[in-house]
Amino acid sequence: RIDGEIDRGTSGRVSRDAMESDCRVLQFERDIPDLLTHFNITGLIARIDAYVGRPTESWLLMANRMLPKEGNLGSGGGLHRDSPFSRQVKCIWYLSDVEEENGPFQYIPGTHRKLVQQRHKYPIGTYRFPEVFDPPAVITAPAGTLLVCDTHCIHGGKPIIGGVRYAVTLYTFPKADGIRRLFESSGLDPAAAISSHIA
Numbered sequence: 001r002i003d004g005e006i007d008r009g010t011s012g013r014v015s016r017d018a019m020e021s022d023c024r025v026l027q028f029e030r031d032i033p034d035l036l037t038h039f040n041i042t043g044l045i046a047r048i049d050a051y052v053g054r055p056t057e058s059w060l061l062m063a064n065r066m067l068p069k070e071g072n073l074g075s076g077g078g079l080h081r082d083s084p085f086s087r088q089v090k091c092i093w094y095l096s097d098v099e100e101e102n103g104p105f106q107y108i109p110g111t112h113r114k115l116v117q118q119r120h121k122y123p124i125g126t127y128r129f130p131e132v133f134d135p136p137a138v139i140t141a142p143a144g145t146l147l148v149c150d151t152h153c154i155h156g157g158k159p160i161i162g163g164v165r166y167a168v169t170l171y172t173f174p175k176a177d178g179i180r181r182l183f184e185s186s187g188l189d190p191a192a193a194i195s196s197h198i199a
Contacts, residue, residue, distance in 0.1 A: 001031055002028075002063045005031055012192030013026045013027055015186040015187055017073075020067070020069065021067050021069040021072035021160065023064070023065045024064050024186065025062065025064075026060060026179075026182065026183060026193070027179070027193060027194065028060075028061040028063035028168060029041075029061045030194065031063075035061060035168065039170070041059070041170065044170060048172050051087070051089060052089060056173065057173060057174055057178065058175065059173065059179075060179050061168055061169070061170055062169045063167075064167045064169065065164065065165070066102075068160045068161050068162055068163070072160060073156075073159060074158050074159040074160065075103060075105075075156060075157025075165075076155075076156040076157055077156070079106075079132060079136070079154050079156045080155070081152060081153070082151035087112070088150070088151050088152060089149065089150055089172065090148075090151050090171060090172075091170040092148075093144070093145070094142070094145045094165075095143055095166035095167055096163075096166045096167075097141075097142050098139075098140055098141055098142075098143075099163075100140060100158070101161045101162035102140075102163045102164075102165045103157045103159065103160030103161075104139050104165075105139045105149070105155065105156075105157060106137060106156060106157070107136060107149060107156075108132055108136055108137075108155070109153075110153075111152075111153040112150040112152045112153035
């Protein structure tokens, strides 16, 4: 289903990086509604809200296919923070077995904390980190594994060098216009998004 949606590319919900290595389908729950029950979206959102201390106002599922293309930066375009100033949580399900060569999720441990030493190495207001001072932790795991991450930390997919990596990610937003803003930042027409919703 992910391949079909990406390859057709007619829904207005598919974004691609410049190399067509990182291809994404936004609001994938519209393609496979059963995922909402299978992934227990309602329960996960309740736990996320408890962790970040604020209610989720909108959310979506993003399906992702990573292909090995020379010079790719990995899922998310290299190491970055999603939100430099506040906590945000993502849930990522590997849909394929992910080893070192398949573009696994990686992160810099401890960088979700606002510690003085982190501020000097990794300034809090910075989004992108082409160079890091600590080795990233790399998460390899079999298909079906769920990763939960505070994406205030520095993270991203390791550049993929072999195979294909499939994943689905739950994005939650503290504002009702979060879906629209993600469409816009992905270079997509926000008119292709359906109304904001809560599980």
